Amino acid sequence: MNxxxxxxxxAAVAAQVPAGARLADVGTDHAYLPVFxxxxxxxxxxxxxxxxxxxxxxxxxxxxxFGAEEAVTFRRCDGLEGxxxxxxxxxxxxxMGGELIARILDAAPWTREVLLLLQPMSxxxxxxxxxxxxxxxxxxxxxxxxxxxxxxILTATGGQEPAPYTPAELWAGRQIxxxxxxxxxxxxxxxxxxRERALAGMQQGETKPENLAREEALLAELKKMEREWNxxxx
Numbered sequence: 001m002n003x004x005x006x007x008x009x010x011a012a013v014a015a016q017v018p019a020g021a022r023l024a025d026v027g028t029d030h031a032y033l034p035v036f037x038x039x040x041x042x043x044x045x046x047x048x049x050x051x052x053x054x055x056x057x058x059x060x061x062x063x064x065x066f067g068a069e070e071a072v073t074f075r076r077c078d079g080l081e082g083x084x085x086x087x088x089x090x091x092x093x094x095x096m097g098g099e100l101i102a103r104i105l106d107a108a109p110w111t112r113e114v115l116l117l118l119q120p121m122s123x124x125x126x127x128x129x130x131x132x133x134x135x136x137x138x139x140x141x142x143x144x145x146x147x148x149x150x151x152x153i154l155t156a157t158g159g160q161e162p163a164p165y166t167p168a169e170l171w172a173g174r175q176i177x178x179x180x181x182x183x184x185x186x187x188x189x190x191x192x193x194x195r196e197r198a199l200a201g202m203q204q205g206e207t208k209p210e211n212l213a214r215e216e217a218l219l220a221e222l223k224k225m226e227r228e229w230n231x232x233x234x
Contacts, residue, residue: 038068097122
């Protein structure tokens with residue numbers, strides 16, 4: 001059989017799935033993540049779900065091509081609605097907007113009892129805020145890079161953060177001295193560039209002074225985070 005290789009962002013997710021996990025892959029599309037983990041002996045079974053039949057058909061084809069069709073259960077459902085908490089201990093939700101991920105979790109409060117691996121494509125600040133306000137702790141943030149694009153994987157469980165997040169931490173995640181995250185420096189630089197462009201646009205428009213001051217403070221804090229991170233690397 002051909003070897004199945006994951007994209008950098010999915011590989012970063014796969015690296016955090018515990019050995020022997022009972023995995024649910026929500027929004028599975030081609031089912032690359034569960035099939036890869038099965039083929040490499042990391043897990044024994046998985047549930048792969050999607051709201052549409054097309055992605056499930058592609059997932060079944062992937063499982064069939066790699067001899068994993070008996071080990072993956074495919075379910076057509078919205079988010080986690082068709083998956084029971086007794087079936088899984090690890091949930092991956094990748095490739096969706098942060099607000100949609102939050103909606104899926106809000107409909108399944110039992111996810112506070114499992115390991116969550118979340119890879120939002122947008123609305124990262126909104127997802128971080130939602131998690132912190134609804135009884136979750138972000139244990140780790142991992143940055144993956146594909147070309148010039150950066151992707152963040154949030155590893156979360158139920159719990160309470162010891163300290164509130166600052167606006168910049170909501171935007172770019174909390175960083176801890178000594179943590180291994182080799183692409184975080186590039187990710188911070190990318191976030192700063194985005195906020196600089198946003199600020200320039202606001203300065204050209206009719207932005208309220210308080211909104212402009214908020215954006216300037218956010219940019220200054222992001223730059224401080226970048227300086228701290230770079231200093232920690234030496």
